[in-house]
Amino acid sequence: xxxxxxxxxxxxxxxxxxxxxxxxxxxxxxxxxxxxxxxxxxxxxxxxxxxxxxxxxxxxxxxxxxxxxxxxxxxxxxxxxxxxxxxxxxxxxxxxxxxxxxxxxxxxxxxxxxxxxxxxxxxxxxxxxxxxxxxxxxxxxxxxxxxxxxxxxxxxxxxxxxxxxxxxxxxxxxxxxxx
Numbered sequence: 001x002x003x004x005x006x007x008x009x010x011x012x013x014x015x016x017x018x019x020x021x022x023x024x025x026x027x028x029x030x031x032x033x034x035x036x037x038x039x040x041x042x043x044x045x046x047x048x049x050x051x052x053x054x055x056x057x058x059x060x061x062x063x064x065x066x067x068x069x070x071x072x073x074x075x076x077x078x079x080x081x082x083x084x085x086x087x088x089x090x091x092x093x094x095x096x097x098x099x100x101x102x103x104x105x106x107x108x109x110x111x112x113x114x115x116x117x118x119x120x121x122x123x124x125x126x127x128x129x130x131x132x133x134x135x136x137x138x139x140x141x142x143x144x145x146x147x148x149x150x151x152x153x154x155x156x157x158x159x160x161x162x163x164x165x166x167x168x169x170x171x172x173x174x175x176x177x178x179x
Contacts, residue, residue, distance in 0.1 A: 006033050024053035028060050040067050058088035062097060069101050077101045092122035099131045103138065111135050126155035130162050133169075142173050 013030035016023055031046030047064035051057060065080035081098035088094060099114035115132035118125055133148035149166040156162065 006037065009033055022053055024050045024057065024060070027053065028057070028063070031060075031063065035063075035067060040070060043067055044071075056087055058084040058091060058094065061087070062091070062094045065101070066097060069104065074101055074105050078105070090121060092118040092125045092128060095121065096125060096128040096131055099128075099135070103131075103135055108135055108138055112139075124155055126152040126159065126162065129155070130165060133165065137169060137172075142169055142176075145169055146173070 010030065010033050013026045013033065016026040017030065020026070027046045027050035031043040031050060034046060035043035044064060044067050047060055047067065050060040051064065054060065061080045061084035065077040065084065068074075068077040068080060078098070078101055081094060081101060084094045085091070085098065095114045095118040099111040099118065102108075102111035102114060112132065112135050115128050115135060118128035119132070122128070129148040129152035133145040133152065136142075136145040136148060146166065146169055149162055149169065152159070152162040153166065
């Protein structure tokens with residue numbers, strides 16, 4: 001989203017909240033914009049308000065969990081992800097997102113189970129293959145990790161992060177062969 005578009009959208013959501021302070025979706029959308037601008041604390045405040053107004057919003061819980069994780073609040077993120085999954089157990093994206101939080105918490109088995117569930121629910125979710133690759137790398141399975149990254153790249157060829165991860169793994173593998 002262009003900066004001018006973000007600014008316009010932010011103004012629109014501010015106006016919507018001014019007109020109806022109980023409009024949870026306005027806080028949810030404003031939080032997304034604030035987060036994309038790097039204003040994590042402001043985004044969290046809006047996610048908190050959105051959840052206060054609509055406690056059963058799996059989207060708001062998932063998004064707030066992502067920002068909690070970015071701030072290093074792994075346990076708070078896991079609480080939100082767990083609640084989001086209770087509310088929306090068929091969301092592959094939430095499982096995929098929780099997998100990275102579990103990985104940060106060194107729960108590789110739980111992280112792997114989340115990736116497997118995400119892929120089972122939505123086999124075309126490229127980020128789930130990327131996440132599973134990072135877990136396989138942590139477990140020492142470089143070949144499996146590379147295979148998952150190739151799958152992620154085949155699903156989303158324009159996502160540069162997948163290629164960067166693959167190239168890093170190829171360097172590690174090359175170093176192991178030469179070492």
